[in-house]
Amino acid sequence: MSTAEDEFDWRSERNEDAIVYFMRQYGEEIKRLVYTFVKNWEQAEDITQDVFVTLYTKLDTFRGDSAVRSWIYTIAINRSKDYLRSWHHRKISFTDKWMPLTSASSTTIEEDVIQNSDNKMLADSVLELPLKYREVVILYYYKQFSLKEISSIIGVNEGTLKTRLIRGRNKLQEIYEKKGGRE
Amino acid sequence: MEKKLSNLNSILNDEMSTEKVFTAKDEAAVLRKIEELRYAKIKPKRKSYAPQVLTAAVVAGIAFAGYEVMNYEKAPNSAEKKEVKEQFAAPNEQFSEPKGTVTYDPDTKTLDVKGSVVNKSQHAGVPFKMKLALKNPSIAEAAGVPEVLVDVPKGEMRAGDPFRFASSIPLDAEIDPTALENGIEVVFYNDESVLSSYIISDLVVNEAAAPKATAINVETLSEVNGDEDTQLNVQVTFEKNNSAEIVYVMNDENYRKNVTFEVRDENVVTVSEDGVVEAVENPTADETVIIVKYQDETGEVLEFEVPVKLAESEVDEGKAAEARQYFEGLTWGMSKEKFRKIVPNAVAKNHPDYYSMKTDSFTHFNFAKGDSSISYIFKENKLAKISISFNTNENYDTETSRYDAEDQFSQLYLFLYKIFDPDKKNLNIPDYSFAPNPWNISGTEVKVHFYVNLEKPETPEHDAYTTIEIVGQSDGQPILK
Known part of the structure; x- marks a missing residue:
């Protein structure tokens, strides 16, 4: 896959300029990715900002063995998992158990209709998957990485990923059907 | 589902928000934090554009989540104690490759039967019960237990599932172990009919060796293959005749057939399909290290050690x-x-x-x-x-x-x-x-x-x-x- 950094020589730029470039290039997808992990926009915002600050501090150590995009994904996923493991998350999860998928301002009739649609059910079902399945499904189907790329991003071998993908899909089907989703 | 998932990108994006979620406000916040870092003089200096050579220190460690060792069932240390032991044999139609032992202990007048069978796939989903019957009527009468029902989980036994059973049968009177040759019948049945049965025969009577080690179980939950959710539960039981049985449970069935165990003295045993390994000769309770070799789908072999020693359990x-x-x-x-x-x-x-x-x-x-x-x-x-x-x-x-x-x-x-x-x-x-x-x-x-x-x-x-x-x-x- 041709990536944006192929055309942009970030190594010849100041780190600050490179970060601005990366934010504009990947900020949107990273924040959406983080949301699929933490299911909370406020936390997704904090974590995403943190990802780019981390990227800035580590930029000089980047070896260039993989695409910057994969590297940013690795940082984002690790940060998200750190958060999910944190005491803070566990504490607030009691009071903040469920956040709606759509943003808080989505209150129009049209959006209500969408919320009841199959797509909404599918999206909700994906977010309800256990984390180990969700991350593979998200990276494979949503972010469209290959299993090899996912393997390098989350550090799990491809065989295990294949298994998780199959099980994740089956589990997803189960949840989706329970919600009344149609094939 | 596959078709729907192929559109997951647009579905999720639409469902999350049709507007930009990463805004100028985020950008500004990141740049502000970076500025703070620079003022704190911790901005890293770029040394070179050439890829740096990094030295990776790989710390290989197996985090054993816990061990629980139980000392129990102290065997009577009687030189006259006789033991009858027989490997189950004779696969039959319903359950394949039954394995196990029958041990008669004249001191306590109990007959211990334990073993395992694997359900064949063509009979998947058949609910069953199980009973052990003493075939020899005179023995049965003397023992006072013509047949013993064994607790079997309610419900179905899936294709390929191993089922492990154990029953300790107290007898009313001491019996001549040789008379058991006629034997013990293990019957699997459901409410409608007998599914299968086999008879343990050709019993061998041995003078039991003085028990060297009491029964010890070691439970080890280990991370393997870098996958924190794949766990291998290894249980080692040292029998009183100083042989050991290793039973393992791999929670990821894809890897269940690829585990081998190697004891420090270089005996190598291969796990059979139901996870019960043949006996390992002469293990020593406090010294033995079991080396578990684990092969993943790519053929890569990982190995880690399971030390057999007293340790605390993982109980929260x-x-x-x-x-x-x-x-x-x-x-x-x-x-x-x-x-x-x-x-x-x-x-x-x-x-x-x-x-x-x-x-x-x-x-x-x-x-x-x-x-x-x-x-x-x-x-x-x-x-x-x-x-x-x-x-x-x-x-x-x-x-x-x-x-x-x-x-x-x-x-x-x-x-x-x-x-x-x-x-x-x-x-x-x-x-x-x-x-x-x-x-x-x-x-x-x-x-x-x-x-x-x-x-x-x-x-x-x-x-x-x-x-x-x-x-x-x-x-x-x-x-x-």
């Missing part, structure tokens, strides 16, 4: 403490008066010697749901039996979760052990591997019974024992013996 102390409040201060043989002071919430039900109370102490185990209850039974005004009852979660019937359930059950036993018998002096918790298979008890009621037989105080190691009952449709009323 917080949870144990939470549940322990219901049992704190209870002792076997406690008088009813004292019991009422310690457990005032227990309510007398149906029988003057039967008290029970509701609790949610066990719902923190993933397989349990809703209220659980604890009942206390007195015999001759002394506390003689405690039963715990809980309902299993009906979600525990899926392929992916059944191994989790088995692991959870192992944890439950460790947990109960800690509560009831932290000094490991009184209770004989059943061997994990031979406990009822939890895979098929989804959505049913399970009871764990702790008994104390006050009539045999002279043998304290054996006067308390535990059974696990899958209640199913029964009303679960306690039986006073």
Whole structure:
């Protein structure tokens, strides 16, 4: 896959300029990715900002063995998992158990209709998957990485990923059907 | 589903928000934080654009999540003790490759039968029960147990599932072990018909060697293959004749056939399909290291060591403490008066010697749901039996979760052990591997019974024992013996 950094020589730029470039290039997808992990926009915002600050501090150590995009994904996923493991998350999860998928301002009739649609059910079902399945499904189907790329991003071998993908899909089907989703 | 998932990108993006979520505000916040870092003079200096050579220190470590070693069932050290042992054989139509042993102990006049069978795929889903029958009528009469029903999990046994069974049959009288040659019949049946049976024959009578090691179980949960969710549960049982049996449970079935065990003395054994390994010669309880070799789908072989030694269990102390409040201060043989002071919430039900109370102490185990209850039974005004009852979660019937359930059950036993018998002096918790298979008890009621037989105080190691009952449709009323 041709990536944006192929055309942009970030190594010849100041780190600050490179970060601005990366934010504009990947900020949107990273924040959406983080949301699929933490299911909370406020936390997704904090974590995403943190990802780019981390990227800035580590930029000089980047070896260039993989695409910057994969590297940013690795940082984002690790940060998200750190958060999910944190005491803070566990504490607030009691009071903040469920956040709606759509943003808080989505209150129009049209959006209500969408919320009841199959797509909404599918999206909700994906977010309800256990984390180990969700991350593979998200990276494979949503972010469209290959299993090899996912393997390098989350550090799990491809065989295990294949298994998780199959099980994740089956589990997803189960949840989706329970919600009344149609094939 | 595959087709729908191929559109997941647009579906999720639309459902999350059709507007930009990463805004100029985020950008500004990041740049502000970077500025703060620069002012704090911790901005890293770029050394070179060339890829840097990094030295990776790989720390290979296996985080063994916990061990639990149990010393129990001290074998009588009798030189005259005879042991009858036979490997099960003869695969039949319903269950393939039954394996196991029958041991007759003339000192205690008990016949211990344990083994395992694997369900053949063409008979998947057939509910079954099992019984052991003494084939020789005269022996059966003398022994007083013409047939013994073995607890089998209610529900279906899936294709390829191993089922491990164990039964200790107390006999009324000592029997001539050689007469058992005619033998013991193991019968699998359901409500409609006998599914299959086989007879243990050609028994070999041996003078039992003096026991060198008592039975020891080691449970190890290890991370393997870098996948924190793939766990290998290795259990090593040292038998009194100084051989060992290794039973493992891999919670990811894709890898179950790719595990081998190697003992430090370089005996290598290969795991059979049902996970029971042939005996390893001459292991030493405190010294032996089991090397587990684990091959993944790519052919890569990983290995790690399982040291066999005493260690603490993985039981969550917080949870144990939470549940322990219901049992704190209870002792076997406690008088009813004292019991009422310690457990005032227990309510007398149906029988003057039967008290029970509701609790949610066990719902923190993933397989349990809703209220659980604890009942206390007195015999001759002394506390003689405690039963715990809980309902299993009906979600525990899926392929992916059944191994989790088995692991959870192992944890439950460790947990109960800690509560009831932290000094490991009184209770004989059943061997994990031979406990009822939890895979098929989804959505049913399970009871764990702790008994104390006050009539045999002279043998304290054996006067308390535990059974696990899958209640199913029964009303679960306690039986006073």
